[in-house]
Amino acid sequence: MTPSEPGREPRRILTRASWPEHRRIxxxxxxxxTGGILLMIxxxxxxxWANSPASDSYFALRDFEIGIESLHLxxxxxxxxxxxxxxxxxxxxxxxxxxxxxxxxxxxxxxxxVPVAAAFGGVAVPALIYTLVNLGDAEMLRGWAIPTATDIAxxxxxxxxxxxxxxxxxxxxxxxxAVVDDLIAxxxxxxxxxxxxxxxxxxxxxxxxxxxxxxxxxxxxWFAERLWAPWLILLPIGIVAWALLHEAGIHATIAxxxxxxxxxxxRKDPAAGPGKGLAMTFEHNYRPLSxxxxxxxxxxxxxxxxxxxxxxxxxxxxxPVALGIILGLVLGKPVxxxxxxxxxxxxxxxxxxxxxxxxxxxxxxxxxxxxxxxxLLVAELSFxxxxxxxxxxxxxxxxxxLLAALxxxxxxxxxxxxxxxxEEAERRDTDRxxxxxxxxxxxxxxxxxxxxxxxx
Numbered sequence: 001m002t003p004s005e006p007g008r009e010p011r012r013i014l015t016r017a018s019w020p021e022h023r024r025i026x027x028x029x030x031x032x033x034t035g036g037i038l039l040m041i042x043x044x045x046x047x048x049w050a051n052s053p054a055s056d057s058y059f060a061l062r063d064f065e066i067g068i069e070s071l072h073l074x075x076x077x078x079x080x081x082x083x084x085x086x087x088x089x090x091x092x093x094x095x096x097x098x099x100x101x102x103x104x105x106x107x108x109x110x111x112x113x114v115p116v117a118a119a120f121g122g123v124a125v126p127a128l129i130y131t132l133v134n135l136g137d138a139e140m141l142r143g144w145a146i147p148t149a150t151d152i153a154x155x156x157x158x159x160x161x162x163x164x165x166x167x168x169x170x171x172x173x174x175x176x177x178a179v180v181d182d183l184i185a186x187x188x189x190x191x192x193x194x195x196x197x198x199x200x201x202x203x204x205x206x207x208x209x210x211x212x213x214x215x216x217x218x219x220x221x222w223f224a225e226r227l228w229a230p231w232l233i234l235l236p237i238g239i240v241a242w243a244l245l246h247e248a249g250i251h252a253t254i255a256x257x258x259x260x261x262x263x264x265x266x267r268k269d270p271a272a273g274p275g276k277g278l279a280m281t282f283e284h285n286y287r288p289l290s291x292x293x294x295x296x297x298x299x300x301x302x303x304x305x306x307x308x309x310x311x312x313x314x315x316x317x318x319x320p321v322a323l324g325i326i327l328g329l330v331l332g333k334p335v336x337x338x339x340x341x342x343x344x345x346x347x348x349x350x351x352x353x354x355x356x357x358x359x360x361x362x363x364x365x366x367x368x369x370x371x372x373x374x375x376l377l378v379a380e381l382s383f384x385x386x387x388x389x390x391x392x393x394x395x396x397x398x399x400x401x402l403l404a405a406l407x408x409x410x411x412x413x414x415x416x417x418x419x420x421x422x423e424e425a426e427r428r429d430t431d432r433x434x435x436x437x438x439x440x441x442x443x444x445x446x447x448x449x450x451x452x453x454x455x456x
Contacts, residue, residue: 013114013345014169015353016426016438021104024280025172028096028287029156035291036157039372042296046304047398055306062301063386072247078385081301082377087242087256088286088294089373093182094260095283102265105176114344115173119180121340122368123148126332130324139389140321143382145188146393147328147400149374152178153291155367158405162412165419166364167355168426174364177337185374186257193381194250201248205255208241213262220264220278230282251381295373302376305394313395321389322396325375329400330407334365355422363411369404371397 016022049058067074075083100106105115126147134140152175159166166174212234216223223229238259246252265279276284307313316322338361345351352358379393412419429436 012353013341013350014173014356015111016169016172016355022168022172022439025168025175028283029171029175031287031291032153032156033160035295036151036153036155037160038292038296039151039153039299040157042300043303043372043398046300046302050304050306058304059306062304071243073243076385078301081298082380082385083246083252084242085294086298086373086377087253089256089290089298090186090253091238091256091260092283092287092290093179093186094257095263095279096179096260097183097257098261098263099265099279099283100176100179105172106180112176114341115176116180117344118173118337118340119177119184121336122150122177122181122333122365123184123336125336125339126328129332130328133324133327134320137320139383140324143321143324143379143389143393145185145192146375146378146382146397147325147332147371148181148188149185149371149378150178150181150333150368151370151372151374151401153295154370154372154401154405158367158370158408159412162409165416165423166360166412167419167422169353169355170360170364174368177368181368182374185378186254189251189378189381190254193378197249198247201244202250205241205244205248208237208244209255209258209262212237212241212259216263216278220267224278224281227285230285253377298373299376302380303394303398305391305398307391307395316392316395317399319389319392319396321392322399325393325396326400326403329369329371329375329397330366330403331369333369333371333404334362337365337368338362359411360415363408363415366404366411367408369408370401372401 046058049055052058062078063076065074065076066080097106106112127144130147131141131144134143155174155178156171215234215237223234238255241259242252242255245255260279263277263279263282265277267277307316317326338358341361342358352361375397376394379390379397383390383393426438427436428438431437
């Protein structure tokens with residue numbers, strides 16, 4: 001289909017999702033907003049404490065070791081936050097990825113093409129920029145993946161703070177892009193930041209994973225209806241899997257992703273009727289734990305860096321590591337995302353949805369340059385906790401995230417009036433059936449919009 005064909009409209013991209021998906025995404029983003037604000041507070045406390053007269057106590061707390069030495073699990077609190085508690089966040093990432101592939105935008109190749117391609121563009125360009133800035137220094141080049149990540153919680157918190165009501169199509173695009181971004185980050189961590197793989201431990205890791213998969217696949221309703229069951233039965237199995245993957249030399253948070261992928265998305269019992277599967281139940285139950293506890297705790301231990309006053313801050317900001325990260329996130333992310341999307345519209349002869357403009361896409365691309373949680377994790381994996389380059393990377397990540405938030409605000413805030421009009425139209429429900437009119441009257445052409453789901 002091309003624009004030149006008479007009587008045929010060009011294919012539209014970044015259209016509204018189905019009403020159930022729209023509603024699900026809205027719930028997720030509201031929770032992520034709260035988590036993003038908590039993340040900001042935790043990071044701010046860490047930065048202030050690390051640069052206060054009591055800074056020694058912060059680093060003593062971060063470096064305090066606890067655990068079982070004989071099991072190779074005596075780690076600092078900072079390492080436990082990065083390797084252990086962040087596995088909860090990655091478990092939610094696994095659930096979200098599974099849902100997207102089975103019932104979300106990534107299920108439909110036509111809808112998945114744009115966010116997937118944009119995510120790859122938003123990873124490749126920042127990595128290239130960082131590499132060019134640090135070319136010639138093998139140690140600094142280890143951080144090439146730091147500016148490739150997008151922090152969706154931080155990004156939607158910024159949207160909440162600036163009062164921007166992005167059209168639903170753009171919000172879903174941003175979340176889907178961040179989900180694919182997380183998947184790419186997971187692959188990068190597994191392939192490039194794993195040390196001396198131990199085959200025996202890796203093989204043993206598959207045993208608790210298989211047991212976990214059998215339990216959740218064979219008894220999804222039983223685990224969904226009993227709040228205590230996942231904690232007393234599935235959690236111990238998950239901890240064993242985590243410990244074995246840690247022993248295998250692969251970053252242990254990947255265990256959370258693998259376990260998340262085993263959870264069924266759809267109900268298997270036809271007698272139960274339509275409804276959410278175990279993956280959505282787990283997502284609803286445990287996302288507050290991830291956004292409200294796991295990520296802020298990790299941010300508290302990861303964001304603290306003593307910049308050594310203004311001179312030290314200036315030196316860190318001008319270091320090749322920080323410059324590569326800042327340019328990668330603030331410049332590379334929007335260039336990669338917007339340019340890839342633009343090329344797709346040209347090569348496929350498609351057009352943006354009526355609610356989206358290229359200026360909106362630019363603002364979202366810059367917003368995606370807020371790389372915090374995963375960027376801080378990759379920085380630690382690249383250089384090690386307490387390394388001078390890791391401190392420079394932290395400064396670069398914090399500066400880039402702040403700069404990206406400010407630049408996105410400059411672009412998006414003046415558009416708020418138009419966004420509010422679009423939001424009002426999306427909420428209008430004249431027949432008061434609980435489904436807004438735009439979804440009631442959605443055309444059947446899936447390239448223009450997705451019709452209302454009759455099973456919702």
